[in-house]
Amino acid sequence: MTDGAAAAGPAAPTAPAAGPRPGSADERNGEALVEVRDLKTYYPIKAGILRRTVGQVRAVDGVDFEVRRGEVFGLVGESGCGKTTLGRTIVRLEKATSGQVLLDGGDVLSFDGRDLKKMRRRMQVIFQDPVGSLNPRMPISDIIGEGLLAQADKQNGWGERKVRDKRVSDYLEVVGLRRDYTRRYPHEFSGGQRQRIGIARALALSPEFIFADEPVSALDVSIQSQILNLLIDLREQFDLTFLFVAHNLSVVQYISDRVGVMYLGKLVEMADVAELYAHPRHPYTIALLSAIPDPDPRVKSRRLVLTGDVPSPANPPSGCRFHTRCWLRRQLNNPENCETEDPPFRELASGHRVACHWAESVVDAAVADVVPTADIEVPTELPTPQDVGAPVVTEIETPSVTDVVEPAEEAAGTAGEARPEEPQGPTQGRV
Amino acid sequence: MTATEAARERRTGVGDVLLNVRDLRTHFEVMDGTVKAVDGVSFSLRQGGRLALVGESGCGKSVTALSIMRLIEVPPGKFAGGEILFEGRNLLKLNDREIRKVRGGEIAMIFQEPMTSLNPVMTVGDQISEAVLLHQPVNRKGAQEVALQSLVDVGVPDPKRRLKQYPFELSGGMRQRIMIAMALSCNPKLIIADEPTTALDVTIQRQILELIKNVQERTGTALLLITHDLGVVAETVDEVAVMYAGRVVETGTVEEVLLSPRHPYTRGLLESIPSQGKKGQRLSAIKGVVPNPFRMPKGCKFEPRCPYAWQAGADEEPPLFDLGPDRMSRCWLYDPRYADHLAEYEGRAPKKSAEVAS
Numbered sequence: 001m002t003d004g005a006a007a008a009g010p011a012a013p014t015a016p017a018a019g020p021r022p023g024s025a026d027e028r029n030g031e032a033l034v035e036v037r038d039l040k041t042y043y044p045i046k047a048g049i050l051r052r053t054v055g056q057v058r059a060v061d062g063v064d065f066e067v068r069r070g071e072v073f074g075l076v077g078e079s080g081c082g083k084t085t086l087g088r089t090i091v092r093l094e095k096a097t098s099g100q101v102l103l104d105g106g107d108v109l110s111f112d113g114r115d116l117k118k119m120r121r122r123m124q125v126i127f128q129d130p131v132g133s134l135n136p137r138m139p140i141s142d143i144i145g146e147g148l149l150a151q152a153d154k155q156n157g158w159g160e161r162k163v164r165d166k167r168v169s170d171y172l173e174v175v176g177l178r179r180d181y182t183r184r185y186p187h188e189f190s191g192g193q194r195q196r197i198g199i200a201r202a203l204a205l206s207p208e209f210i211f212a213d214e215p216v217s218a219l220d221v222s223i224q225s226q227i228l229n230l231l232i233d234l235r236e237q238f239d240l241t242f243l244f245v246a247h248n249l250s251v252v253q254y255i256s257d258r259v260g261v262m263y264l265g266k267l268v269e270m271a272d273v274a275e276l277y278a279h280p281r282h283p284y285t286i287a288l289l290s291a292i293p294d295p296d297p298r299v300k301s302r303r304l305v306l307t308g309d310v311p312s313p314a315n316p317p318s319g320c321r322f323h324t325r326c327w328l329r330r331q332l333n334n335p336e337n338c339e340t341e342d343p344p345f346r347e348l349a350s351g352h353r354v355a356c357h358w359a360e361s362v363v364d365a366a367v368a369d370v371v372p373t374a375d376i377e378v379p380t381e382l383p384t385p386q387d388v389g390a391p392v393v394t395e396i397e398t399p400s401v402t403d404v405v406e407p408a409e410e411a412a413g414t415a416g417e418a419r420p421e422e423p424q425g426p427t428q429g430r431v
Numbered sequence: 432m433t434a435t436e437a438a439r440e441r442r443t444g445v446g447d448v449l450l451n452v453r454d455l456r457t458h459f460e461v462m463d464g465t466v467k468a469v470d471g472v473s474f475s476l477r478q479g480g481r482l483a484l485v486g487e488s489g490c491g492k493s494v495t496a497l498s499i500m501r502l503i504e505v506p507p508g509k510f511a512g513g514e515i516l517f518e519g520r521n522l523l524k525l526n527d528r529e530i531r532k533v534r535g536g537e538i539a540m541i542f543q544e545p546m547t548s549l550n551p552v553m554t555v556g557d558q559i560s561e562a563v564l565l566h567q568p569v570n571r572k573g574a575q576e577v578a579l580q581s582l583v584d585v586g587v588p589d590p591k592r593r594l595k596q597y598p599f600e601l602s603g604g605m606r607q608r609i610m611i612a613m614a615l616s617c618n619p620k621l622i623i624a625d626e627p628t629t630a631l632d633v634t635i636q637r638q639i640l641e642l643i644k645n646v647q648e649r650t651g652t653a654l655l656l657i658t659h660d661l662g663v664v665a666e667t668v669d670e671v672a673v674m675y676a677g678r679v680v681e682t683g684t685v686e687e688v689l690l691s692p693r694h695p696y697t698r699g700l701l702e703s704i705p706s707q708g709k710k711g712q713r714l715s716a717i718k719g720v721v722p723n724p725f726r727m728p729k730g731c732k733f734e735p736r737c738p739y740a741w742q743a744g745a746d747e748e749p750p751l752f753d754l755g756p757d758r759m760s761r762c763w764l765y766d767p768r769y770a771d772h773l774a775e776y777e778g779r780a781p782k783k784s785a786e787v788a789s
Binding site for chain 1: 603604633635637689703716720
C-alpha cells in the first residue's frame with residue numbers, strides 16, 4: 001500500500017488530515033486492518049551473578065485476533081494480564097518471541113529499514129501516563145514535531161521548521177487546544193490537556209491505526225468524559241482504527257465495537273460489545289462484570305467474589321489458566337479437563353469466541369443474578385445446553401467473604417526471588 | 432422500609448454523633464501564596480455510621496481526612512478555622528501527647544497505597560504489634576497474639592507465617608488486608624479509609640470492599656470512606672458528602688444524592704460516567720477544569736463550569752442550604768428568591784454542556 005501520499009503537503013487548517021488516504025474509503029471498513037496470529041511475547045527471568053536465564057514470563061502467550069478497519073477493539077483485563085504488552089508488541093515497541101502481526105497483509109514483525117519507518121507512521125500510540133509520556137524539557141512544538149521530523153521527506157516538507165510548526169498548531173486545534181500553545185512546556189498544562197497533547201502527537205502523522213494504552217485511566221471522571229468524547233469525534237473525522245486497552249469495563253463498553261478479555265497472557269473471550277456484556281460466557285468475564293461497583297444505589301445484586309490473586313505469568317497454572325480461581329469449575333465439581341487441557345479459543349456463536357471447556361453450562365439467568373449491569377431479559381425458555389452434554393448452571397453461588405482468600409504463593413514467591421528483565425520501552429518516545 | 436429510611440434509622444437510632452466536622456479550614460502557606468485546600472467542610476458521622484467523602488483529585492477530601500488525624504504538617508499547613516469534634520472533644524485543640532492516643536487507637540486510617548504505607552523493613556507481625564503496644568496494656572507477647580488474631584479476622588490465609596513476612600513478599604490485595612488488620616487491631620471507634628481500593632484490580636477491589644463492609648458490620652466501627660468512585664460509594668456507605676474545590680457542596684443519604692442530586696456538580700459527575708445506556712451518545716462532560724487554587728472564582732466555585740449558572744449573587748459564595756435532615760446543598764438554586772430557576776433545574780432534562788478543552 002502506498003503511503004507517501006498520505007497527508008502530503010501542508011494541509012488545510014480546519015481538517016489537517018482530511019486529505020485522501022490511499023484506499024481508506026469507507027467501503028473498506030470492516031476488513032481486517034491488523035491481524036494477530038499466535039503472537040507470543042516472553043521475557044527472560046535472570047538470576048544469579050551470571051545473570052543466567054532461569055525462566056520466562058509469558059506476558060503474551062498465543063493470542064489470535066484481528067482489528068477491523070474503522071472499529072474500536074477494546075481489550076480488558078487486570079494488571080499483569082498482558083494487555084499492554086500485547087498492544088506494544090503489535091506496534092513493535094516490544095520484541096515478539098514468535099507469531100505474526102499483519103498490517104494490511106504486510107508482516108509487521110519482519111519489517112526493517114524503510115518499511116519499518118513507513119509502518120511507524122501508520123501505527124501510532126497514545127500512552128497512559130500524561131505526565132511521564134511528555135518530555136518535560138521540550139516545548140510542545142518539539143514534542144509533536146519530533147515525529148514529523150523523523151518522517152520528513154521531500155513531498156511533505158516536514159523537514160522545514162515552518163511547515164512543521166504549522167502542522168503542530170493545526171493538530172493542537174484538532175484536539176481542542178489553542179494554536180499558540182506551541183512554545184509552552186508540558187508542566188504548564190493540566191492532566192487532561194496533556195493527554196490531548198499526547199493525542200495530537202499520535203494524530204499528527206496521519207496514522208490509520210492507534211494503540212491507545214489506558215488513555216483515560218489517569219484522569220478524573222469529568223475530564224475522562226471530555227477525552228472519551230474527543231476520541232469518538234477524532235475516530236470519525238480521521239477514519240481511525242483503535243486498539244483500546246483499559247481496565248475499566250464501563251469505559252471499554254462505552255467506546256468499543258468489539259471487546260476481547262485477557263487473562264494471564266491469553267484471550268479468554270471475544271465478542272461484539274453488546275453480546276459480550278449481555279451474554280458473557282467465560283467465568284472470568286462474568287466475575288469481572290460482577291465486580292464493577294454500580295453507582296445506582298437501587299441495584300442490589302449478589303456479587304461474585306473471585307478467590308485469591310492472579311497467578312504469576314512466569315508459572316501459569318496447568319490446563320486452563322483460570323482454573324485455580326474458577327467458580328464455575330468448583331460448581332461443576334472440578335471436572336478433570338480444566339486442570340489438564342488448555343481450552344481452545346473456540347467459536348461459541350457467530351463472532352463470539354470463548355476459551356472455556358464448559359462455556360455451554362452458563363445460562364443468562366444465572367449471569368443476570370450476579371451482574372447487575374447486564375440488564376438481561378431473562379428468556380422464558382432457557383436454552384438447553386444439555387444438547388451438548390454440559391451441565392447447566394442455573395444459579396451462581398456467591399462465596400462468603402471468609403472463604404474468599406487463598407494463598408498467593410506463586411505470585412509472592414517469584415516476586416521475591418527473581419525479577420523479569422523488563423525491557424525499557426521508550427516511555428516518552430514515539431513509535 | 433426503603434434504604435433511605437434505613438439510613439435515617441441508622442443515623443438517628445444507632446448512636447450519638449461520633450464525629451462532627453464544622454466549617455473546617457485547612458490552608459497551606461506556600462511560596463506563591465495560600466492554598467486553601469479545605470475551606471468550609473462540614474459533616475457529621477454517628478457511631479457505627481458509614482459516610483463517604485466524594486470528589487475529584489484536588490478537591491480536598493484527603494486533606495480533610497489528614498486534618499482529622501492531625502497528620503497535617505504545621506507549618507506549611509495551618510488550621511485556619513473550624514472544629515473537629517470527636518466525641519465532643521475538639522481534636523484541633525489537643526496537644527501532641529493527647530492526639531497520639533487518639534491517632535491509631537480511637538481513629539485508625541487505611542491508606543490508598545499499601546506498599547508505601549507499610550514499613551518495608553519491618554515484618555508484618557512487628558508492624559501490627561507496634562501499634563498494639565502503643566495503645567493497649569499488653570506486653571510484647573500479648574501484642575503478637577493480638578496481631579495474629581487481627582490477621583485471622585481479615586481472612587489472611589496462613590496467618591502465622593504471614594506475621595514473619597515482609598510487605599514486599601505480599602500481593603497488593605494481601606497488603607491491603609494487612610493494613611485493614613492493623614487498623615482493626617486497636618478496636619478503633621472510627622476507621623478512615625482513604626481510597627482503599629483505588630490501587631487494586633477490579634476483582635481484588637471486590638474482595639476488599641466486601642471485607643471492609645463485613646468488618647464494619649461485625650465490629651460496629653464507624654466508617655469514613657474517601658473515594659472518587661461513585662460506584663464504590665453506592666455499595667459501601669449510607670451517607671455521602673460531595674466535595675468540590677475544598678468545600679462540601681452536597682450532603683444526603685446515598686439514595687438521595689445519587690438518584691436526585693441537588694447540586695449541579697453532583698449531577699454533572701453522575702452524567703459523565705460512561706455506562707450502558709449512554710452507548711452511542713456523547714457523554715455530557717463537565718466543561719473546563721477545576722479552578723486554580725490561587726485564582727478561585729469569587730462567588731460559587733463551580734460557577735465557571737456550571738451549565739445551569741445564571742448571575743446569582745455574583746460575588747457572594749452560596750451557603751450550605753438546609754433541605755431536610757442532613758440534606759444540604761451549596762447552590763443558589765435553593766435560595767427561595769430563585770425558585771423559578773430551581774423549577775427549571777428540576778424540570779429540565781440535563782442540558783448538554785459544551786465541551787471546552789482549556
